[in-house]
Amino acid sequence: MHIAIDLDNTVLDATAAHVTYYNMASGKALTAADIQDFYIYRSYGWNREERDIVYAKHGHDIHWHSAPYPNAADMLQQLSLEHELSIITARPMLFRDVTIDWLNRHKFTYNNISFAENKLEACIAANVDILIDDAPHYAEEFARMRKPIILYDQPYNRAVTSEFVLRAADWAEVNRHIQRLATGSGK
Incomplete structure (x- = not known):
């Protein structure tokens, strides 16, 4: 995926x-x-x-x-063995260098990185299968398009619900959702 x-x-x-x-x-x-x-x-x-x-x-x-959140870098390293990973951030290009330096410093694994305010458009263009994000508006956009999103739980996104929104409180839970999606055993 x-x-x-x-x-x-x-x-x-x-x-x-x-x-x-x-x-x-x-x-x-x-x-x-x-x-x-x-x-x-x-x-x-x-x-x-x-x-x-x-x-x-x-x-x-x-x-x-x-x-970094606990286990995030380790989990992305593990996921990279079976999946293509793209960082898609809405950060301005002004912060591109510090972002890449931070990712390297904390040993995050990824295949490519994109700085895009419109994540839905960026994900469609890159043929992304699933997005992991915290933003309620991105979760709603993906759900409307019937695309799965793993919504990293935050106080401001708890009102978002949809059969396409998979909530995760930590990176172990993110991994469980991805494993289920990869094996086709449900959203």
Whole structure:
């Protein structure tokens, strides 16, 4: 199978890193547990333009200092033995180098990487069979297209339900879903 994998809040904890730098920029003292919105900047009362200013200043550090989720790198290494793996991230190209350096530093295995805001389009173009992501809007898009998505559980995506949405709380659960899909034993 060809598996597409998101980065932020799927293989790594982006929320904690964003909160650290957003707190520095805002003077607030939020914690990752305070974040209940996919768009973290909304918790700071910022609009998109205000967020873009902070992100341009701190984005490199945010991405470099994000911690990988337990077992994510090992699981991708294992999956790479039987599947094609594509990283598809909505990160801006501005952060391409730090992203690749971070993946190498943490020994993540993948066949190719794409920086695309429209993940559905990128996945269709690359003939992806399944996406692993945390974003509720991507999960809904994939479900409407009747394409399976493994939704990495986050507080902001729990309202998303569909027979095509397979929820995973950790990378062992991600692996179990992939094994079932690969053997054709159900969604």
